[in-house]
Amino acid sequence: MKVVSLNAWGGQVWDALAPWIASLDVDVLCLQEVTRAPVQSPEWLRYVDPYRDLAQRSDLFGDISALLPDHQSFFAAATRGVLMDDQGVAVHSEHGLGLWVRRNLAVTQFAQGFVHGTFRPDGWGAEPVPRAMQVVRVQDPGTGQSLCVGHFHGLRDPSGKGDTAARTRQTERAIALFRSLWQQDIPAVLAGDFNLLPDSASFAQFAQIGLHDLIAHHRIMDTRTTLYKKSQRFADYMLVSNDLLAESVFDVPDQPEVSDHRPLILDI
Structure with a gap:
């Protein structure tokens, strides 16, 4: 199986991201910073706060789903x-996580929730904004691999x-x-x-349950x-x-540049 994770940056570099996604041949795709359009929207919208001014796809979740017709899709709104x-017209938008699982794999369990806060329905607001999480168990019925x-x-x-x-919580x-x-x-x-440094105490907590950092x-x-x-290169x-x-x-390839983050690609 191939598992890929990427902070998709709201699809800001869509011209590079779209063909890369289409060519991935991925079994489980995990994307962070995904937009979803709850109302009819133009293709592009703009997000502005004191730290960022970003052009974003209005419905990155729908865009990616269209590129992966042979995958099941799950969105977690934060x-x-x-x-x-x-x-200059205001358009409602959702921001969160997207998860895509190849259709031939059986999704035997699925859960999503929050690692910080709860769903914020009335605007982006002050930092830190709510943060979501998705977890899935899959099985390949052909091989029995889970x-x-x-x-x-x-x-x-x-x-x-x-x-x-x-961050400890x-x-x-x-x-x-x-x-x-x-x-x-x-x-x-x-x-x-994760928005953590490599020496974060979080990695010792993860190791205690048997999860080990491939970056290190x-x-x-x-x-x-x-x-x-910026000079800090870990996230x-x-x-x-x-x-x-x-x-x-x-x-962790540096090319093509499909975001300001590099993708993490695992072949099992």
């Missing part, structure tokens, strides 16, 4: 607010990516939701834009592309159970 079209996959988008803190009490909630579907009985993958294991020193201009991680550490191939 927030709903208004974005602006090119005429896999548990989860992903989440970690808290963004303008002061940095260091350990905080909120986030890790505890992530572990609780993941373990609700994974009892260490099958191989497992937990990925996403493979000595990856950069999970960002040249589209990201994205993929953790695996013991049985996948040696029995899989892991890649």
Whole structure:
């Protein structure tokens, strides 16, 4: 099976992202920073706050689903607010996570929830915004192979990516939701834009339940592309159970640049 995780950056570099997604041949695709259009919308909208001014696909979830017609799709909304079209008209938009599973795989269990906060229906608001998580158990009926996959988008803190009490709680909630579907009985993958530094105490917590960081294991020193201009190069991680550490191939390619984050690609 192939598992891919990427912070999709709202589809800001859609001309590169679309053909890359279409060519992936992926079994389980986990995307963070995914938009969904709850109302009829133009193709592009604009998100602006004190830290960012971003052009975003209005319905990245629908866009990706159209590229993957042979996949089941699941969306987890964290927030709903208004974005602006090119005429300055406010349009409602949702922001969260997307998960796609190849249709021939059986989805035997699925769960989603929050690692921070709850759904915010009335605007983006102050940081930290709510953060969602998705977990799925799949089985290939042809081979009997099963896999548990989860992903989440970690808290963004303008002061940095260091350990905080909120991030400790986030890790505890992530572990609780993941373990609700994974009892260490099958191989497992937990990925996403964790917004953590490599020496975060969170990784010791994950290791205690048998999930190990492939970024550290493979000595990856950069999970960002040249589209990201800041010096801190870590954000994205993929953790695996013991049985996948040696029995899989892991890649964090720098090309093509489909986001300001690099994709995490695991072939099992």
